[in-house]
Amino acid sequence: SAVQEKPLVKSDVDELPTLRAKLNKNSYAILIGIENYRQKLPAADFAAQDAKLVADYLTKVMGYPEENVVTLTNEHAALGDFVKYFERWLPNNVEPGSTVFVYYSGHGAPNPKTSDAFLVPYDGAPSFIDETGYSLKRMYAALGKLPAKEVLVALDSCFSGAGGRSVIAKGARPLVMNLQNNVVLSKNMTVMSASSGDQMSSTYDEKGHGLFTYFMLKGIKNEDVMRPDGSIKMDDLFGYIKPQVERIARKQYNNEQTPQLIGQKASQKGR
Numbered sequence: 001s002a003v004q005e006k007p008l009v010k011s012d013v014d015e016l017p018t019l020r021a022k023l024n025k026n027s028y029a030i031l032i033g034i035e036n037y038r039q040k041l042p043a044a045d046f047a048a049q050d051a052k053l054v055a056d057y058l059t060k061v062m063g064y065p066e067e068n069v070v071t072l073t074n075e076h077a078a079l080g081d082f083v084k085y086f087e088r089w090l091p092n093n094v095e096p097g098s099t100v101f102v103y104y105s106g107h108g109a110p111n112p113k114t115s116d117a118f119l120v121p122y123d124g125a126p127s128f129i130d131e132t133g134y135s136l137k138r139m140y141a142a143l144g145k146l147p148a149k150e151v152l153v154a155l156d157s158c159f160s161g162a163g164g165r166s167v168i169a170k171g172a173r174p175l176v177m178n179l180q181n182n183v184v185l186s187k188n189m190t191v192m193s194a195s196s197g198d199q200m201s202s203t204y205d206e207k208g209h210g211l212f213t214y215f216m217l218k219g220i221k222n223e224d225v226m227r228p229d230g231s232i233k234m235d236d237l238f239g240y241i242k243p244q245v246e247r248i249a250r251k252q253y254n255n256e257q258t259p260q261l262i263g264q265k266a267s268q269k270g271r
Contacts, residue, residue, distance in 0.1 A: 009208025013217040016056060021063035021230030026098045028148075029069045030085050031055050032077050034106035038123045041167050045203045047105040048073040050156065050213045054103045057220060063230035064101070068093070077106075079121040082134040086142040096147040099231060101154075102139075105210055108159035109133055112172045117159040117179060117197075120167060127169040137183060144186035151189040152234065156210040157201060164200025165210075174198075180262055190234050190263035192216070192241070202253050212259055215244045234261070 033051025035044050055071045058064035070089065072081050094100060107120040109129050118124075118133030125132045136159075143151050159177045161168025168174060177197030185191065194201040194212035204211040219225055219240040225233045238261045249257035 009206065011207035011209065011214070013207070013209065013214060013221060014053065016060055017221040019061060019221075019226065021061065021226065021228060023065060024063045024099070024230055025065055025068070026095060027058075027062075027064040027068060027101070027230065028090065028094055028098060029055075029058050029064055029101040029103070030090070031058075031069065031071045031101075031103045032082075032106065032119075033071075033073045033104075034077050034120070034122055036074050037107070037120070038075070039125050041107060041120070041124075041126070044106045044157075044165050045205070046209050046213075047156070049208070050105045050210050051103060053209075053217065054213070057217060058101060061220070061230075062226065062232075075122050077121055078123045079132060079134060082119070082121055082139075086134075086139055090142070090146055094146045094148050096149070098146070098148040100143065100146060100148045100151045102143065102152070103154045103156075105156040105213060106165065108155070108157040108166045109168055110159055110161050110166075110175045110177055112161075112169070112175060115175060115177065117177055119155075119157065126161075126167045129169070136179070140183055140185055140189070140191075143189060144184075148188060150231070151186070152232065153189065153191040154212075154216060155191065155193045156212045156216075157193075158195050158199060160198050160200075162198070162200055164202060165194070166200070179260060183262075185263050190261065192234070192238055193260040193262065194245070195257045196260055199257050200255060202249055202255060202257055204248060204252075211245055211248060211257065212241065215241045218244075 033047040162174035
């Protein structure tokens, strides 16, 4: 039976900016949006549409060639697809000097025993997360082996199991996740996450997007964070996203949601 995706709500970010970067054949992206899961997990509203819209921004605004952009949604984002694209397709294609952009919208889950954080593929089962999930560690390790100049990761998800865009095995207690815990990022990698490790990531229902994704796209559209070559000034973009997400989460959802910027460059700046 067809699962109903949330009806499309049109917002300002659905209109693409007129700005266009020149085509950069050396840019690659994997975009994943999982709204409906094979197991009876709560829907991650707007996730599939958000992945498709991010693809439009990359190909029509930021100079990514269409053939270099893989968009995986719902049943096309099973564990085997994660493995295939992160661990074979990227290494087969990415060359020295490339830019790689990874976007994930959907549920995260913790392993309560090890405190590892996992992305939950379409066929993921929270009770068997080690076997059916794709851990952030595994993703960062695969991305870290690429000869790319720059790897950017955006996660519109959360990992504590407390609700929002996270799930957990039945009967397990939510955890406070440290997303920087035992994770070593390569020097060329920057990760933006929608919330900190004990928080819930919200959707922005009136705009029809994940809250974090809405402001990420709004920033790219309006805030002069894109260089002429299509690359993103991550510090500037994050500096725009964080207070906006915090404000709306507080105002609309009475919720604390603090996006995180993780990476070599981010930690050097913070020192």
